[in-house]
Amino acid sequence: MGFMNGKRGLIVGIANEHSIATAIAQSLLREGAQCLFTHLPGEKNERRTRKAIESIGIADPWLAAMDAGSDQELDAVFAKIGAEFGSIDFLVHCIAYADKDWLKPEKFAGTPRAVFNTALDLSAYTYIAMANRAAPLMTNGGSMIALSYLGAERAVPGYNAMGVAKAALEASTRYLAMELGAKNIRVNAVSAGPVRTMSAMAVGGFSEILDWVVKKAPLKRNITATEVGDASAFLLSSLSSGITGQVVYVDSGYSIMGL
Numbered sequence: 001m002g003f004m005n006g007k008r009g010l011i012v013g014i015a016n017e018h019s020i021a022t023a024i025a026q027s028l029l030r031e032g033a034q035c036l037f038t039h040l041p042g043e044k045n046e047r048r049t050r051k052a053i054e055s056i057g058i059a060d061p062w063l064a065a066m067d068a069g070s071d072q073e074l075d076a077v078f079a080k081i082g083a084e085f086g087s088i089d090f091l092v093h094c095i096a097y098a099d100k101d102w103l104k105p106e107k108f109a110g111t112p113r114a115v116f117n118t119a120l121d122l123s124a125y126t127y128i129a130m131a132n133r134a135a136p137l138m139t140n141g142g143s144m145i146a147l148s149y150l151g152a153e154r155a156v157p158g159y160n161a162m163g164v165a166k167a168a169l170e171a172s173t174r175y176l177a178m179e180l181g182a183k184n185i186r187v188n189a190v191s192a193g194p195v196r197t198m199s200a201m202a203v204g205g206f207s208e209i210l211d212w213v214v215k216k217a218p219l220k221r222n223i224t225a226t227e228v229g230d231a232s233a234f235l236l237s238s239l240s241s242g243i244t245g246q247v248v249y250v251d252s253g254y255s256i257m258g259l
């Protein structure tokens with residue numbers, strides 16, 4: 001019997017087999033959870049997401065199109081879940097977006113207003129927007145996580161506007177935890193070390209970041225997506241019932257180092 005037996009929740013952010021959300025889903029499934037999914041609108045996106053979900057053993061998933069930048073689409077998906085299932089126990093926010101032309105070393109100061117606002121909207125505000133719609137469905141309490149990165153707290157060349165968006169995401173985690181705690185809903189973030197995914201490859205100098213972790217992190221290696229999946233499953237389960245408002249690092253220990 002897995003520690004997520006009898007728990008049901010929504011996972012947002014599977015683009016393909018390499019997505020961190022795919023590894024999180026795999027850990028949750030292994031522990032007995034029922035997972036619902038969304039994909040970015042568009043036939044090609046749906047096909048890729050479906051293929052990734054099939055790769056972890058679900059042949060006929062609950063899958064809905066959703067652009068998290070649209071309040072109408074967010075409303076529609078959460079209403080559909082409410083109508084079909086009545087309640088959920090967990091939410092996984094595993095999405096981010098910033099124009100990759102501005103995710104390059106030496107390009108931060110010139111970030112255009114629209115690029116900055118879109119990064120903040122899609123990478124941070126969407127956690128608030130989803131939490132606010134998920135909370136009324138968490139009638140027996142619940143747990144949610146979002147994915148962050150050390151660039152929220154330290155200046156990482158090339159991470160730029162995404163770093164500022166992750167800082168907003170981590171602050172939003174604390175404010176959401178404060179407000180939703182009375183309903184026994186826990187809100188945390190996982191700060192993952194670098195993992196080769198489609199989004200990560202958009203960050204200029206990403207390969208150097210991977211090499212640097214191997215040189216400097218206490219564990220002398222990069223993390224795997226499975227390690228993020230397992231830590232996420234723990235945070236979404238009752239095993240972590242006393243933990244809320246936290247940013248939990250799954251990064252081979254890199255974040256503790258001073259040099």
Ligand SMILES: NC(=O)c1ccc[n+]([C@@H]2O[C@H](COP(=O)([O-])OP(=O)(O)OC[C@H]3O[C@@H](n4cnc5c(N)ncnc54)[C@H](O)[C@@H]3O)[C@@H](O)[C@H]2O)c1
Binds near residue numbers: 013020021040068195
């Ligand atoms: N890969 C890493 O090194 C790393 C490290 C730390 C944190 N993260 C974070 O993990 C999360 C998942 O990223 P990933 O690395 O798995 O890459 P990914 O490209 O596989 O996933 C990003 C997801 O964001 C979704 N997305 C973007 N805009 C959206 C929108 N408007 N509406 C709905 N979905 C949208 C994409 O469809 C995709 O599924 C992101 O928050 C990312 O910042 C990644």
